Amino acid sequence: MSKKTATREAYGKTLARLGAVNKNIVVLDADLSKSTKTADFAAVFPERFFDMGVAEQNMLGTAAGLAAAGKIPFASSFAVFATGRAFEQIRNSIAYPKLNVKIAATHAGISVGEDGASHQSIEDISLMRTLPNMTVIVPADAVETEKAVEAAIEVKGPVYLRLGRLGLPVLFDESYRFEVGRAVTLREGSDVTVMACGLMVGQAVEAAEMLAGENISARVINMHTIKPIDRDIIIKAARETGAVVTAEEHSIIGGLGSAVAEVLVQSEPVPQEMVGVRDTFGESGPPSELLQKYGLMAGDIAAAAKKVMGRKKG
Amino acid sequence: MDSSVLQDLEAKACKMRQDIVRMLGEAGSGHPGGSLSAADIVAVLFFNEMKTDPQKPDWPERDRFVLSKGHAAPVLYAALAEKGFFTVDELMTLRKTGSRLQGHPSMKHLPGVEMSTGSLGQGLSVANGMAIAGKLDKRDYRVYVVLGDGEIQEGQIWEAAMAAVHYKLDNLVAFLDHNGLQIDGPVSEVMSPEPVADKWRAFGWHVEEIDGHNMKEITDALALARTIKGKPVMVVANTVKGKGVSFMENQVGWHGSAPNAEQTGQALAELGGEADE
Ligand SMILES: Cc1ncc(C[n+]2csc(CCOP(=O)(O)OP(=O)(O)O)c2C)c(N)n1
Numbered sequence: 001m002s003k004k005t006a007t008r009e010a011y012g013k014t015l016a017r018l019g020a021v022n023k024n025i026v027v028l029d030a031d032l033s034k035s036t037k038t039a040d041f042a043a044v045f046p047e048r049f050f051d052m053g054v055a056e057q058n059m060l061g062t063a064a065g066l067a068a069a070g071k072i073p074f075a076s077s078f079a080v081f082a083t084g085r086a087f088e089q090i091r092n093s094i095a096y097p098k099l100n101v102k103i104a105a106t107h108a109g110i111s112v113g114e115d116g117a118s119h120q121s122i123e124d125i126s127l128m129r130t131l132p133n134m135t136v137i138v139p140a141d142a143v144e145t146e147k148a149v150e151a152a153i154e155v156k157g158p159v160y161l162r163l164g165r166l167g168l169p170v171l172f173d174e175s176y177r178f179e180v181g182r183a184v185t186l187r188e189g190s191d192v193t194v195m196a197c198g199l200m201v202g203q204a205v206e207a208a209e210m211l212a213g214e215n216i217s218a219r220v221i222n223m224h225t226i227k228p229i230d231r232d233i234i235i236k237a238a239r240e241t242g243a244v245v246t247a248e249e250h251s252i253i254g255g256l257g258s259a260v261a262e263v264l265v266q267s268e269p270v271p272q273e274m275v276g277v278r279d280t281f282g283e284s285g286p287p288s289e290l291l292q293k294y295g296l297m298a299g300d301i302a303a304a305a306k307k308v309m310g311r312k313k314g
Numbered sequence: 315m316d317s318s319v320l321q322d323l324e325a326k327a328c329k330m331r332q333d334i335v336r337m338l339g340e341a342g343s344g345h346p347g348g349s350l351s352a353a354d355i356v357a358v359l360f361f362n363e364m365k366t367d368p369q370k371p372d373w374p375e376r377d378r379f380v381l382s383k384g385h386a387a388p389v390l391y392a393a394l395a396e397k398g399f400f401t402v403d404e405l406m407t408l409r410k411t412g413s414r415l416q417g418h419p420s421m422k423h424l425p426g427v428e429m430s431t432g433s434l435g436q437g438l439s440v441a442n443g444m445a446i447a448g449k450l451d452k453r454d455y456r457v458y459v460v461l462g463d464g465e466i467q468e469g470q471i472w473e474a475a476m477a478a479v480h481y482k483l484d485n486l487v488a489f490l491d492h493n494g495l496q497i498d499g500p501v502s503e504v505m506s507p508e509p510v511a512d513k514w515r516a517f518g519w520h521v522e523e524i525d526g527h528n529m530k531e532i533t534d535a536l537a538l539a540r541t542i543k544g545k546p547v548m549v550v551a552n553t554v555k556g557k558g559v560s561f562m563e564n565q566v567g568w569h570g571s572a573p574n575a576e577q578t579g580q581a582l583a584e585l586g587g588e589a590d591e
């Protein structure tokens with residue numbers, strides 16, 4: 001299967017499909033519906049689609065009111081604006097009262113590409129997972145996005161869905177089972193574990209192939225839910241493989257790597273290496289070049305795996 | 315409106331002012347000024363205007379009240395208690411550990427609170443969302459929101475002002491508690507939002523200007539609001555911060571400090587209530 005699909009495209013299609021099934025779904029956007037793909041929903045359910053204009057704070061506040069009145073609002077914009085501009089609205093009007101708002105933000109990470117750093121969100125996972133009551137999901141491909149949107153509707157409370165702009169290979173087939181908070185082991189291994197989310201899952205699988213060529217057995221886990229994090233799978237992997245690499249298209253400060261480290265240091269300390277954006281802003285460029293430049297490729301994960309294995313005790 | 319109804323409302327508002335003073339005196343902290351300035355508006359809303367049922371706080375057809383200026387929580391708590399959502403005694407737990415009466419209203423703690431507020435500037439957006447949902451569901455409930463005149467310095471208020479008109483939210487009524495004061499001083503000196511009525515009109519709202527302590531003017535404005543179709547209504551209510559307690563009236567210092575025991579007693583005496591001790 002060679003056709004690539006962006007998670008945002010899967011999001012738009014899924015919303016449009018579910019809109020027919022669940023009449024309580026309403027969708028809000030802030031003048032980016034063509035990019036976030038909520039336009040797919042707007043085309044079929046115009047009466048349940050609300051363009052709020054370039055006004056993200058009001059969009060999230062309005063979503064809170066809709067949720068308080070029993071609706072299931074999906075609010076979309078780019079991840080920088082949805083989580084950054086409206087952070088405090090999300091905190092006080094959505095997370096604190098635990099309202100049933102689904103924040104589906106697209107254009108997360110540096111794979112936004114040419115638009116550059118102002119549009120490349122590398123801190124949204126960190127911002128969202130620090131909020132009590134918030135669930136944080138980072139799908140790795142189109143199939144997982146579809147299942148994550150369905151699952152988000154079942155969660156009673158706020159959910160942050162982190163989506164991307166870039167077309168990605170489809171990793172999973174329709175039989176793939178998705179459960180919020182339960183990570184998925186994609187490949188067994190005994191020497192080291194790679195835990196990844198989003199587009200780094202594909203890179204992690206590739207890294208494991210590369211490592212196999214050097215007789216290193218790498219386990220690969222898709223950590224699609226950053227919060228609540230799957231503690232059990234992390235602890236088990238730490239015990240059985242003794243070393244962990246995390247990989248995310250996000251700052252290494254506060255994201256998946258931090259979430260995993262929080263579990264490890266408290267429950268099963270083993271060496272960990274973090275692959276991610278290293279406390280710097282992104283820049284303009286084609287996504288593939290940026291992913292290379294910022295060290296977010298399979299080769300970077302493989303190198304981190306070897307490094308962390310060298311740090312194993314005894 | 316016959317005069318006995320107006321007199322009853324005045325009595326309710328007076329009782330609420332006593333509750334406000336008493337609970338703040340007991341709590342030892344909180345915001346009297348903006349609670350007292352909004353007391354007449356909130357009294358009319360809860361005791362003459364809105365359909366609510368303390369036995370069924372989740373009743374889907376109920377009217378919604380959002381206290382966007384959440385620091386005035388005591389005025390909301392007083393109304394809810396007098397309405398029977400909980401006992402008047404519980405007001406004395408305000409701001410204490412484990413209390414349902416949080417320093418700023420929390421919908422997860424207390425039935426009857428429609429939205430958690432406290433961070434200024436957010437309530438109008440939420441009220442818009444509730445009003446949109448009411449229209450989608452073809453329910454005829456109405457949504458009421460109270461804003462502060464300092465609060466409307468927040469940019470989000472104007473985002474929401476635009477949206478309420480764009481979506482023709484004629485099931486929404488906003489009150490501006492136009493008491494002229496915020497924390498750092500007179501609103502006109504800190505960062506003037508004047509002329510407020512013109513601004514809301516320019517955004518497309520139907521605007522009424524009233525005396526926010528005159529029960530007839532408040533009830534008339536609400537009756538008129540029901541006749542306005544296709545746009546939201548803003549009632550600019552000219553008020554006195556600290557209204558009803560002589561030494562608090564128009565005093566910026568009474569924005570966010572509670573009366574001590576002696577001051578509480580004096581305030582209650584002025585309001586015709588009795589001190590606890
Ligand atoms: C976003 C935000 N910034 C600051 C505050 C602190 N604060 C509480 S009340 C207040 C002044 C409000 O003035 P106004 O809206 O006129 O209220 P009122 O006079 O009715 O009490 C401020 C700045 C806050 N609660 N929220």
Ligand SMILES: [Mg+2]
Nearest residue numbers: 463464493495
């Ligand atoms: Mg004021």
